Amino acid sequence: MEKPRLSRRRFLLGSGAVLGVAAGPRAARAQARRGHIIAGLSERMLTLDPANHYSISSTSVLRHVYDPLLDVTNDDKFVPALAESWKPVNNTTWRFTLRKGVRFHDGTPFTADSVLFTLKRVRDNTKLIKSFVYQDLEDVRKDDDYTVTVTTKRPFGSLPAHLTMLGMLPPGAAGNEDAFFGKPVGTGPFRFVSWTHGDHVDLEANAKYWKPALPKVEKLTVRFIPELSTRAAALRAAEIHVIDRVWPDMVSTLRATPGIKVLDTPAVEAQRWHFQLAREAGKDPRIRKAVSLAIDRNTIIKELLLGYARPVVSPIPPGLIGHTNLGQKPYDPDKARAILKQAGYQTLTLDFVLMKDLYPKQLEIAQAVAAMLSEVGIKVSIRNLEIATAREQRTAGNYDLFFSGWAHMPHDPDWYFGQWFTRAGAEKLTRFSDPRVEQLIAEGRVPDPKVRQQKYEEIEKILWEEEPEIWPYYSVAIYAISDKLRNFEARRDYYVLLHEVGIA
Amino acid sequence: MRSYLVTRIWQSAVTLVGVSILVFVILRVVPGDPAKMLLPEGAPQSAVDELNRHLGLREPLWVQYGIFLRSVVRGDFGQSFQYRSPALRVVVERVPATIQLALTAMALTVLVGVSIGIVAAVRQGSAYDYAGTVLAVLGQSLPNFWLGIMLMLLFGVTLRWLPTSGFHGWQSLVLPSVTLAAFPTALVARLTRSSLLEILGQEYIRTGRAKGLGEPRVVLRHALKNATIPLLTVLGLQIGTLLGGAVITESIFAWPGMGKLVVDAIFFRDFPVVQTILILSATIFVVINLLVDLLYTVIDPRIRYG
Numbered sequence: 001m002e003k004p005r006l007s008r009r010r011f012l013l014g015s016g017a018v019l020g021v022a023a024g025p026r027a028a029r030a031q032a033r034r035g036h037i038i039a040g041l042s043e044r045m046l047t048l049d050p051a052n053h054y055s056i057s058s059t060s061v062l063r064h065v066y067d068p069l070l071d072v073t074n075d076d077k078f079v080p081a082l083a084e085s086w087k088p089v090n091n092t093t094w095r096f097t098l099r100k101g102v103r104f105h106d107g108t109p110f111t112a113d114s115v116l117f118t119l120k121r122v123r124d125n126t127k128l129i130k131s132f133v134y135q136d137l138e139d140v141r142k143d144d145d146y147t148v149t150v151t152t153k154r155p156f157g158s159l160p161a162h163l164t165m166l167g168m169l170p171p172g173a174a175g176n177e178d179a180f181f182g183k184p185v186g187t188g189p190f191r192f193v194s195w196t197h198g199d200h201v202d203l204e205a206n207a208k209y210w211k212p213a214l215p216k217v218e219k220l221t222v223r224f225i226p227e228l229s230t231r232a233a234a235l236r237a238a239e240i241h242v243i244d245r246v247w248p249d250m251v252s253t254l255r256a257t258p259g260i261k262v263l264d265t266p267a268v269e270a271q272r273w274h275f276q277l278a279r280e281a282g283k284d285p286r287i288r289k290a291v292s293l294a295i296d297r298n299t300i301i302k303e304l305l306l307g308y309a310r311p312v313v314s315p316i317p318p319g320l321i322g323h324t325n326l327g328q329k330p331y332d333p334d335k336a337r338a339i340l341k342q343a344g345y346q347t348l349t350l351d352f353v354l355m356k357d358l359y360p361k362q363l364e365i366a367q368a369v370a371a372m373l374s375e376v377g378i379k380v381s382i383r384n385l386e387i388a389t390a391r392e393q394r395t396a397g398n399y400d401l402f403f404s405g406w407a408h409m410p411h412d413p414d415w416y417f418g419q420w421f422t423r424a425g426a427e428k429l430t431r432f433s434d435p436r437v438e439q440l441i442a443e444g445r446v447p448d449p450k451v452r453q454q455k456y457e458e459i460e461k462i463l464w465e466e467e468p469e470i471w472p473y474y475s476v477a478i479y480a481i482s483d484k485l486r487n488f489e490a491r492r493d494y495y496v497l498l499h500e501v502g503i504a
Numbered sequence: 505m506r507s508y509l510v511t512r513i514w515q516s517a518v519t520l521v522g523v524s525i526l527v528f529v530i531l532r533v534v535p536g537d538p539a540k541m542l543l544p545e546g547a548p549q550s551a552v553d554e555l556n557r558h559l560g561l562r563e564p565l566w567v568q569y570g571i572f573l574r575s576v577v578r579g580d581f582g583q584s585f586q587y588r589s590p591a592l593r594v595v596v597e598r599v600p601a602t603i604q605l606a607l608t609a610m611a612l613t614v615l616v617g618v619s620i621g622i623v624a625a626v627r628q629g630s631a632y633d634y635a636g637t638v639l640a641v642l643g644q645s646l647p648n649f650w651l652g653i654m655l656m657l658l659f660g661v662t663l664r665w666l667p668t669s670g671f672h673g674w675q676s677l678v679l680p681s682v683t684l685a686a687f688p689t690a691l692v693a694r695l696t697r698s699s700l701l702e703i704l705g706q707e708y709i710r711t712g713r714a715k716g717l718g719e720p721r722v723v724l725r726h727a728l729k730n731a732t733i734p735l736l737t738v739l740g741l742q743i744g745t746l747l748g749g750a751v752i753t754e755s756i757f758a759w760p761g762m763g764k765l766v767v768d769a770i771f772f773r774d775f776p777v778v779q780t781i782l783i784l785s786a787t788i789f790v791v792i793n794l795l796v797d798l799l800y801t802v803i804d805p806r807i808r809y810g
Binding site: 044046047049052054126127129131132178196197198199200223224225226227229230233234236237238239386387388389391392393395404406409415416418419420424425427428 | 534535536537540541542543544545546547548549550551554555558586587588589594597598601653656657660661664667668669670671672755756757758760764765768771772773
């Protein structure tokens with residue numbers, strides 16, 4: 001029998017292990033954190049200011065640098081982040097108890113002052129993109145260093161949800177914001193290192209992160225690669241480890257590449273094509289009903305989206321507060337024809353406006369819808385317009401049906417209802433106006449989740465019956481990752497979050 | 505010469521003011537609301553109005569232009585709507601990537617294009633000539649996006665010799681610059697060939713050969729120099745175009761250059777960025793044109809201005 005030889009490499013490895021054990025848990029933790037993850041995101045990051053954007057890519061990057069008060073899990077549960085707990089004191093007052101012992105990357109402690117600064121800044125500086133959401137804040141008061149009371153002008157039940165999207169800033173940023181956002185500090189799992197505009201952001205692990213044993217890797221780079229085919233090529237060439245916003249027709253190519261996994265999950269997004277309710281076609285509920293009956297949603301899902309979408313059973317996707325199952329809308333072209341005939345419509349033309357290249361397969365889907373509607377005698381004229389122009393046309397009311405989707409971003413439907421189904425919100429959009437719905441939306445703004453669920457169910461029943469919009473399908477979020485990634489979660493909200501992800 | 509120069513500089517200044525007015529007015533006349541593009545789809549109209557007020561878009565057009573002109577003179581091109589930082593800084597950050605790509609593509613164009621052109625002219629009718637013609641036809645007819653993706657799939661994904669995309673190191677420059685250079689190289693090759701052929705038929709070339717000059721000296725020294733004039737015009741225009749950004753190539757290779765920046769800025773109605781880029785590229789164009797015209801006098805002493 002051959003005698004086992006102790007090579008130099010083995011000897012060094014062995015002695016390293018002995019030293020590692022001797023150095024205790026700190027060294028073990030440091031050993032656990034290793035590697036460099038490179039993500040490729042579809043949208044370019046525009047700013048390092050967490051209050052000044054609603055971009056999903058920017059949120060994905062900045063969530064690693066800044067922590068919000070609350071987080072939302074992939075199953076739509078609101079969980080503590082920098083706030084350990086929160087509760088409504090009454091319908092217009094929220095109290096937040098903050099986590100102790102958290103420090104910003106520059107060593108300053110996170111306290112109530114940070115919350116006061118962040119919230120007052122976003123409310124008072126109306127140049128900030130997120131400012132309009134926080135206009136209902138009446139006052140933000142510091143009860144002690146770790147307790148904050150927020151009072152609002154009217155019930156603001158979705159405040160905790162919105163706060164999941166607002167990273168907390170150190171009060172020291174006041175007065176020199178330009179310099180601060182040049183090299184920002186947060187309390188997040190990664191520290192900001194550098195940003196090559198239009199190309200990538202480099203982050204490094206925050207070794208003193210308040211969540212133990214996180215992050216799992218030393219370095220994180222986020223590259224911005226807007227073209228899907230380029231993003232996919234970079235992943236296939238093993239240059240990056242994860243990509244977002246994969247389209248259904250790219251899935252088979254990626255699946256066929258060794259070392260790549262494709263993950264998908266039902267998104268918090270519902271497609272909704274809204275009618276212009278002040279124009280002839282949209283105004284008549286019989287036409288809306290006929291259009292709805294003439295669209296074969298299952299064929300769109302199966303044939304055009306290759307199964308990467310879910311049938312809709314209510315305007316709010318499953319998992320979110322307010323969701324209820326009202327059953328799928330039927331496909332019945334005969335009934336559609338009968339309704340139109342009864343209503344006396346011989347020829348009808350619908351102006352279907354699309355925002356160019358915004359949603360996967362949208363033009364093909366619109367063409368299929370045009371064919372389906374022509375079967376029942378409705379002629380569809382598709383106008384595929386550049387985004388800014390399409391939105392301008394919508395404001396002017398020059399459309400019958402508008403192709404759009406709605407991602408319920410803070411995992412809460414209040415924003416959707418408030419914007420699209422109140423008179424003030426819909427005035428320059430769909431021209432929707434229904435005092436019953438408006439009343440229910442106002443009543444559903446309270447913090448009590450039971451009341452909210454009940455009010456939202458009532459709203460949805462009315463909308464389901466009236467059909468001011470066509471809800472063709474719930475979207476599915478598709479990601480592709482390297483099989484070296486460990487613990488990656490395909491998020492419903494399209495975020496790419498990597499602080500709990502390791503790499504082999 | 506001096507009076508010619510003064511006239512040309514004066515004309516250039518007028519051109520640039522004209523460009524700035526045109527850009528300013530066109531941007532504001534086309535449909536599309538910048539605040540709406542910045543805010544999420546569900547922002548209330550009051551937020552849209554408030555943001556437009558902050559962006560200075562509620563003033564009358566001539567007041568906006570006056571403010572803009574006054575700031576430009578001070579070197580301030582306004583704040584980018586999208587990036588929330590000075591437009592000039594946003595644009596200047598893209599300059600290194602744009603220049604690297606443009607110059608590399610230009611160098612490839614000159615080296616490869618002129619070489620192919622010379623060989624094809626000198627060996628007219630040979631296999632080299634036909635090969636050159638085929639390459640030139642391919643270079644001019646293959647669309648950039650197709651060529652770019654094919655190169656990326658071959659050298660990036662399959663062979664893994666070069667990075668597929670991005671802006672890091674010389675390796676990442678290879679595929680985009682080859683893609684970008686394909687068209688102008690073909691153009692230059694054909695142009696070099698045809699103008700060289702014309703000159704090689706001239707009597708002074710025969711004289712040169714008759715007095716015993718070596719062929720390389722005849723071609724490179726006597727013929728090529730005279731064939732350079734039309735070439736310079738084309739190259740000048742190409743440099744201007746390349747520096748203005750190469751939208752398709754930049755999009756395919758996720759190259760952080762000016763072309764993609766301006767297209768995105770147009771889509772998102774980021775007026776200050778569009779204005780900055782267009783005014784800067786117009787300036788570059790005007791200056792290069794001026795330089796090319798002056799360069800003629802150096803290369804061909806018979807050309808005189810004034």
